Amino acid sequence: MSASIKTPPVKRRPPVWPAILLIVLAAIAILAVVWHVDTEPRTDDAYVYADTIGVSPEVGGKIVTLAVHDNQAVKQGDLLFEIDPRPYRYALARAQAALAQLNAQILLTQRSVTAQTFNAAAARSAVVRAQAAAMQAADTLARTEPLIGNGYVSADELERARTAQRSAQAELEAAQSRERGAQAAVSGVDALVAQRAVLNAEIDTARLNLEYATVRAPFDGRVVELRTSVGQYVSAQKPVFTLIDTRHWYVVANFRENELRAIRPGTRATVYLMSNTGIRFSGSVDSVGFGVDPQDGGRAATGLPNIQRSINWVHVAQRFPVKIQIDRPDPDLFRIGTSAVAVLRVERDINRDDQALRSEGTS
Numbered sequence: 121m122s123a124s125i126k127t128p129p130v131k132r133r134p135p136v137w138p139a140i141l142l143i144v145l146a147a148i149a150i151l152a153v154v155w156h157v158d159t160e161p162r163t164d165d166a167y168v169y170a171d172t173i174g175v176s177p178e179v180g181g182k183i184v185t186l187a188v189h190d191n192q193a194v195k196q197g198d199l200l201f202e203i204d205p206r207p208y209r210y211a212l213a214r215a216q217a218a219l220a221q222l223n224a225q226i227l228l229t230q231r232s233v234t235a236q237t238f239n240a241a242a243a244r245s246a247v248v249r250a251q252a253a254a255m256q257a258a259d260t261l262a263r264t265e266p267l268i269g270n271g272y273v274s275a276d277e278l279e280r281a282r283t284a285q286r287s288a289q290a291e292l293e294a295a296q297s298r299e300r301g302a303q304a305a306v307s308g309v310d311a312l313v314a315q316r317a318v319l320n321a322e323i324d325t326a327r328l329n330l331e332y333a334t335v336r337a338p339f340d341g342r343v344v345e346l347r348t349s350v351g352q353y354v355s356a357q358k359p360v361f362t363l364i365d366t367r368h369w370y371v372v373a374n375f376r377e378n379e380l381r382a383i384r385p386g387t388r389a390t391v392y393l394m395s396n397t398g399i400r401f402s403g404s405v406d407s408v409g410f411g412v413d414p415q416d417g418g419r420a421a422t423g424l425p426n427i428q429r430s431i432n433w434v435h436v437a438q439r440f441p442v443k444i445q446i447d448r449p450d451p452d453l454f455r456i457g458t459s460a461v462a463v464l465r466v467e468r469d470i471n472r473d474d475q476a477l478r479s480e481g482t483s
Contacts, residue, residue, distance in 0.1 A: 127392065159213050161382065161464045165439065166266040166373035168393065168458040170366065173361030178332035182353050183360075190346040193366070193451070194337045205333040206223070212326035226312045250331055364456060367451040369404065373441035373462035374427050382466040383408055389444045394459040402447050409441040 179283035188194060206369040244347075354360055370403065371391045387405040413426045427439045444455070444462055 142351055147192075160466065161379040162462070163375055164459075164461045165371050166371050166455055166460040166462045168454050168455070168460055169370045169372045169443075170364050170368065170456055171363050172362050172456070173338075175200060175335065175361055176357050176359045177335055177354055178356055179203060179208065179329050180353070180355045181207065181333065183348065183350050184350070188343045188346065190343060190361075191311045192343045194341055194343060194363075195347055196339050198337045198341075200335045200337055201360065202335070203333040208326060208333055212323065215319060215323040215326045219316065219323060222312065222316055222319060226316065229312060232331050243279060270411055318366055331388040333385045337363065339363075339365055339367055366451060366454075369446045371403065371446060371460045371462055373460070373466075374444045375442050376439055378437055378439040380408060380440055381444075383442055383464060388465045390463045391444060391446065391466065392461055393453055394461070395455075396453055397461075399453070400448065401449060403444045404447070406445040408444040409443075412438060412440055414438075432468050 181203035184199050184204045185199070187199040187201060194200070341363040344362045344364060348354070350362055371388075371389075383405060385405050385407055389403045389405060391401045391403055393401075409425065413427070425441050427441070442462075442464075
């Protein structure tokens, strides 16, 4: 019985097309990711921001009314706090009383202005007459002195001429002195009127300080960092608390420097907050940062944003802040410092933008 011979099975090569398809799909995915990153730059290195001011009184004093509490929302014109107004009210009353007293003094003084004016005019006329008499006496003396040698006049006549000249000169000086006194009496009224302008300025200052004793909200906002109470003495120009400007909310997103060429003011953006990732907010780029702290160990860059690089031992792209203004922020969700994610919708072609920039540089 002959044994049957079994032929070994032929090993089939695995098909090549799945690997090729996988490579093609991977390349397409990489291209899609690159295109998506170029057309829609995205970053989770972002946070919520709003402008703030330190609420400082213009005058010092004790707080007698504190109308807000910490983290309270306020409207423009709402009362924030009031400083004891009594010292400024008294200062205004004193300035007004001083003005009333000065006005009465001016009124009494003006009654004698007419007489003083007449006295000044009479004194001026006396000066003119004295000048004429002095000139005449001087001429007589000048004519008499040459005649004494020829015997045409006597020594007594010459002495009388000299005496008349000295008397006329003395009368002229006396008349000039009276004229100066009369003019000074008239100018005294002008000095009182000038004092009235000073008192009016003091009244305006006192009235303004009295208004400053009441501090109101300059815009819609939210009170934070309130650490004071009624009875606390506050100094002028020293912040009492911070007021967040809730009229405009921003998201500051730090993008890599190689992504900035496609970002312009007005570029549309979509933002969501890490506190509630289910809500999307739209906005637009307000501005693109033009300076950050280089962090290279060299000269310190004072006043520039300090953005930490993620890897210190590898040369990575620097990040620059892009300020995005939110169109319709939710006042219950937006808080300064809240983490956010920003996605920009770049509508322009990058190559076309580069050509436009080069053409602007050569023009």
